[in-house]
Amino acid sequence: MTEYNAPSNIAKPGGVIGILGGGQLARMLAMAAAQIGHKTHIFCPDARCPAADVCATITNAPYTDEAALRQFAKTVDVVTYEFENVPAETVSFLTECGAIVRPGARALEKAQDRLHEKDFLNQIGVATAAYHGVDDLHSLEAGLAKVGRPAILKTRRLGYDGKGQTTLTDSDQDLPGAYDKAIQFAWDEVGAAPSILEGFVPFQCEISIIGARSADGDIRLYDPVENVHRSGILKTSTVPTAITEATAQKAAAIASSILSALDYVGVIGVEFFVLSNGELIVNEFAPRVHNSGHWTSDACAISQFEQHIRAVAGWPLGDPARHSDAVMENLIGSEAAAWQSLAAEPNACLHLYGKSEARPDRKMGHVTRIS
Ligand SMILES: Nc1ncnc2c1ncn2[C@@H]1O[C@H](COP(=O)(O)OP(=O)(O)O)[C@@H](O)[C@H]1O
Ligand SMILES: [Mg+2]
Structure with a gap:
């Protein structure tokens, strides 16, 4: 373990970020962590997961394996997760082992259960369906x-x-x-x-905000993006959106209030329905980096992935300002087979997740077209 001075500053360059889960989000988190000098230790039951190619260390064990979790906790400075369905017991066990888990158990508990999530949102005065x-x-x-x-x-x-x-x-x-x-x-x-x-919410469009809160309570938000789903799966995220400045400000205020109410540390994705009168309804939030924030890798100086690593490591947050317009398109199932033409397209940033089998509905990669 690396030494630290203040409780919020827990992983200096050279430190180890533990990540529960090894999918594409963990893969992109690990690459961002490496960029700022961290190593990552992935904990994932699947040995052939997308993050395996890019991390320093991997433990392949079930999330219920206490011996493996105890060992994992010893080797990392901080633990985070790439998906909200990590068992709550895994997080509480890691905490008992002395690990710092960010975002904490509170955010996870709300986001794991749609009923608790909606109760929580209404309690803090945020409108839902x-x-x-x-x-x-x-x-x-x-x-x-x-x-x-x-x-x-x-x-x-x-x-x-x-x-x-x-x-x-x-x-x-x-x-x-x-x-x-x-x-x-x-x-x-x-x-x-x-x-x-x-x-059913008769929305005019769907937007999301990717936000971050640091260990000392600083909040930074990326620009809102408009999301289009196909068969329940995100297909495109477009920024800037056509919503008014007033609606964008309302969405930002809601995202900030959720971050504060959860005493959150890390990146969050908040999904909204926009009604024709400009009113906002929160659909759900994800206590992690979010698919609708992938555009930040190519259109912002600091991506959502680096921002999350900075937050959980106790670093100052980076500038979320956008330098380009962007349309992120998910490559689902066989769509990634077009990698050669996508790779040849000007201003198209291609990301492939290293998955060998292209099952239908499986996210294989994404392409962000910037201008
Ligand atoms: N109450 C609702 N009214 C209208 N559309 C909805 C509602 N709930 C979900 N949807 C549509 O289904 C999509 C997926 O639902 P969501 O609750 O976000 O589930 P998931 O966790 O699978 O993303 C939403 O992005 C939206 O397009
Ligand atoms: Mg959703």
Whole structure:
């Protein structure tokens, strides 16, 4: 372990950043950490994960392996994670072993459970879709009476890229028995798991803000981006957006209040729905670097990845100002096979994640076109 002077300044150059998870986000975090002199130690069950190619050390073990976690905690200056579904027990065990985990358990607990997340947002005065906790068919019916149709039923935990979600429309209400069937179908679709029913938000567009908070409470935000999804998966992020300055300022204020309320350290991604009157509804937040922030690698001096490493290492945050306009496009499934033409395109910054198998819906890389 490296020495440190102040509790916030915990990893000097040459220090070791521990990362739970080894996907493309961990890969890009590890490359950013290396740029400012850190080493990374990846903890991931999968030996062939994208981050394996670029880290100094990797431990391949289940997140429940206490001996491996204890050893991991000994070798790192600080621990962070690349996905919000790391088991809470893993984080509390690492903390018991003396590791500093950033962002902390509070942010993780809120972000892991869509119901707790929405309760938290409303408690701090941030508007969300109307929602109702669902544990069975009875509470699903009560939820429909409360939020109306169309509505979206989502599992409380473990959903991503639109998985674990189903929509209840109002088209099937009139047929005899159709209502009961539709409810049963939706409940089966989410695997009869504890869920949340959300009223459908008739948004004009979706935006997100990538923000960071340092250990001493400094907050820096990147420009808002407009996001377009395809089959529940992010397809493009475009910056600048067409939203008004007033809406952008409101979004920035909301992102800041979430960071402060969570006593957050690190980068966060906050997703918003923008209504036609310019009002904002928060959809969700991710306690980590975010896919809609990938453009920062090529259009800002300090990327979201470096910003996150700076924050968790106790460093001063970098300048999030944007030097270029950018459109980030995810390369999903077979789309990355076009790497040769993408590589030949002017002003296109190609990022490939080193995944060998291009399954449909799998994020293989992204390209950011700057101007
Ligand atoms: N309440 C809602 N109203 C309208 N659209 C929604 C709602 N919830 C989700 N969506 C759409 O589905 C996408 C994925 O949902 P989200 O809750 O962000 O799940 P995930 O965790 O999979 O990203 C959103 O970006 C949005 O396009
Ligand atoms: Mg989302």
